[in-house]
Amino acid sequence: MAEMQSLPSEIVFHITRFLEPKDIVTLQHVSKRFLELGRDDTLWREQSFNSSSFLSNLRRRQQLITSEPTQEPRFRDLALALANGNGLGDSRLIKPREKARDLKAKSNEKIRIMANWDPSYPNEKVQWYDEYIARNAPISTSWLQQPRNRDSAEHEYLEVRGMGLYTPAGEEDATLVVGPLDDGSVCLWDISGTKGRKGSIIARSKSGLVSAVPLPWNGTGKRSKLISDGITECVSVDSQKKRAFFAVQSGLVEFDLETLSTVNHERFPFSITALSEAKHPVPLTVGTNLSLYLHDPRARRNAGQAGSSDSERFDSYSAGFNALGSTGSSDFRRLLNPEPSPVYAHLQHPGPLSILHLPSSGDEWNGNGEIYVAGRFPSILNYDRRYFPKLRGTIHSGARLCSMTSLPYPFASMEKDLARRGELSVEQVWEAKTRPGKTLIACGEYNSKGSLEMYGLSPEPHLSTISSNSSAGSLQNSVMKNRQTSSSSKLLSVANHGTRIVVSDGGGNLKWLERDGFTEARRWNIAHGSVEAQRGIFGTLGDSYMDSGSGDIVIKMSNTNNARSGKVVNEDLVLWTGEKIGLLSFSSKPGFTADSFEETGNRTPEQIRTEEQERNYAETMGRALEANANEVRWMRGLGLV
Incomplete structure (x- = not known):
């Protein structure tokens, strides 16, 4: 260990890159120096990339491409980088007769691929160690x-x-x-x-x-x-x-x-x-x-x-x-x-459900700014606070939207699609991320399925263009509507969480997506990992939950780091189900439960355990009877003329 302490930081860092994430965490306990090296942002950014679904999808696509007898040069470079670049990919994907490029070319290709994946923007301060935990813990x-x-x-x-x-x-x-x-x-x-x-x-x-x-x-x-x-x-x-x-x-x-x-x-x-x-x-x-x-x-x-x-x-x-x-x-x-x-x-149509304030410039509290309104009508309404109540313009959606949030960074659907397939150059990625603009994110329901929508908002137009006949073209310059893979049920809430977007749906599921709106990072059901969540009728704890989970759905989510501007922090998510409030954390077990705050009085541990088992049995049987009643109602009348 004394020899390791005397090694230059560059060598220790290079050795650390070959360790598994759990071993890197163990190494942090050795000394303050190793703790600092073990929290390096570059190291954990690479680890996040290696475990990302982006890379898994890229490998699957490349496997299909390399199975063909002929291969385009641009995909050949990508395959070589995945096969030979610092443990990325599998060398069996590449035909043995093909020779590997030199190290510089492989390094450049790896940088290009990671740039296509990187969800952060140049001005964001991302703590990649926490980001890896939020993606994998x-x-x-x-x-x-x-x-x-x-x-x-x-x-x-x-x-x-x-x-x-x-x-x-x-x-x-x-x-x-x-x-x-x-x-x-x-x-x-x-x-x-x-x-x-x-x-x-x-x-x-x-x-x-x-x-x-x-x-x-x-x-x-x-x-x-x-x-x-x-x-x-x-x-x-x-x-x-x-x-x-x-x-x-x-x-x-x-x-x-x-x-x-x-x-x-x-x-x-x-x-x-x-x-x-x-x-x-x-x-x-x-x-x-x-x-x-x-x-x-x-x-x-x-x-x-x-x-x-x-x-x-x-x-x-x-x-x-x-x-x-x-x-x-x-x-x-x-x-x-x-x-x-x-x-x-x-309002020409009733039912606004979500109202979002966006600043007109870098100063969020200068008294100006825009107001976006979404709800049970087909378009998002846009107002300028300086000219309220005059309608500035509309953005057509077609869905019934119930929640909105924003990012102070630009969004371009074409570049996002190309980046998702790993086809942009480093210069193109940089240009797409540094152009001016904001991103409006909305979610709701379209034809009984979930709809996640992202709109790239252009910078504020000149005051002379603000008129009663202004069109949506002055408000948006790019649109993405994910109505295929976002959710099979209505999306209820959307929020930013770290460098990802998190949405909740009517099935009690939480899904984290990359900022392209399509690539799934991970998913979770609030019944899992919760002491209050009950077992399925015939299942074991942890695996066989009923489809409806605990019966809870997340109506609203809030990130606890909203007050910290310019810094991306993966903190807990506050969840509201319509009846109670929960805290989603990245840990192996809940930190507390609702029963943790109840006074036990003179009850013995055996009595408390018996009462909990009785309550669990009653709730499980209640859900079973409810599911059976739903099935009977659905089957009633079938086959009758």
Whole structure:
């Protein structure tokens, strides 16, 4: 070992390249010097490339090509590089009579192939050691502590009705999850472990604060209407102002995350179906069934005092109700009038489901920027905040889109297709990655199948081109629509995760794709690796889950490193199933479970184990009976004339 310590770093690094990934990790424990060498980005970038599906697909295609008696020169170079370049490929793929090129040519060809695969962009700071872990390490799902009903003697579990991430100012390492509950309270979980036990509830407000009317109970003694089912983007958190916004029916509740109290409650003419991201000082975009509004909390008419009654804090949204008349009449004819309004954007088709804010330049908070709206209509709507509510243009999709995200880098579908087949030169790859532009990523459903779509957005056009008749050509310059291999069921959510794109579908599956939108990196079902996931009826734990898994699907995903600009970090994914919140981690077993936070009292370990087995048996039999009932309903009437 002393001899190894005295070797130059270049030699140690060269030797390390011939080791297996597990051996490289073991080598890191030897000394600080070996730890630094064992975390080298170049080393783990190559390891990620060697284990990528891109290389596997390339080998399969090359195997078909080399089986032919004649071979094109450009594919011959590729085959030689895969067969002889530092252990890549299999030498049996190349005919024995063919001679290998010199080392320089093989090295250049390997660089070219890796450039075609490399998903990162020149300005991105990728930690390739973490990237390799995210691409190859085991995955587990940990479920956060489930809150209970405090107003009931049974203390039954409450469902979580939404999710948003909150990072307090000056505490970059502290990440909290904010979610409204069935009883109208707001709950905060710690998922970083800096303020309490990881995954536990650290704060919870009074009941009834988040409801259609700001009273926990109405005159009849029945609980007030709470957040609507089926609305995914119903929570938006402004970490800088320490405020959260909740969409409740047609009301927008502004909530103080420090005092856990309601600050303001404003009404809109129609039910709210989507909220944009909330970041000061950019106004929040509120989407209702038939209209869009720019909501600035600083411009509210009556914020209410701390000691005022709830009725005094219940305000009407001036931009919406003033359009109905000064008397506040319930006559909606003026609002339904398709004529342009100076205060809101009228939608020709109902049902916006996702609203995305994009900056117009490098400064994300300069007050300008674009607004993209997608939903139950065939096109993505584009607005310029400076000229709102004038519609700037549309991007035709044809699918029903429910989630959007973006990348601050260009996208060109033709170059991506060629790169996926390893046909671009290094210069062509560099040119494609350094051109100006952004990428809009959307997902949803098309003809009952999943649709993943990527649009290359050109730089902002000159102000003179912004007019009422501007076309989508000024907004996009490249389109990719994956409606074949993205999913056999509807895609529900999309997010960036490291240098990959992750999507969730209606089967409870998570799929990571390369940034070309087609090449699959890995997949996972949230039933696997979760203690709460049950066994199949006749199977063993870990392998024979029923097709529906645990019955959970991921409606919304959030990456915990969104606040870190310019740095790609593969951190945990926060998952919301519509009822509970989980944390997806790269480990062999979950870090905690929902039952980990329950007090055992005087129960013995045997009693706890028996109760868990009984619960597992009841849930498994319930799923079996449900599957049998579905089969009976499907078979009913077949064969009858």
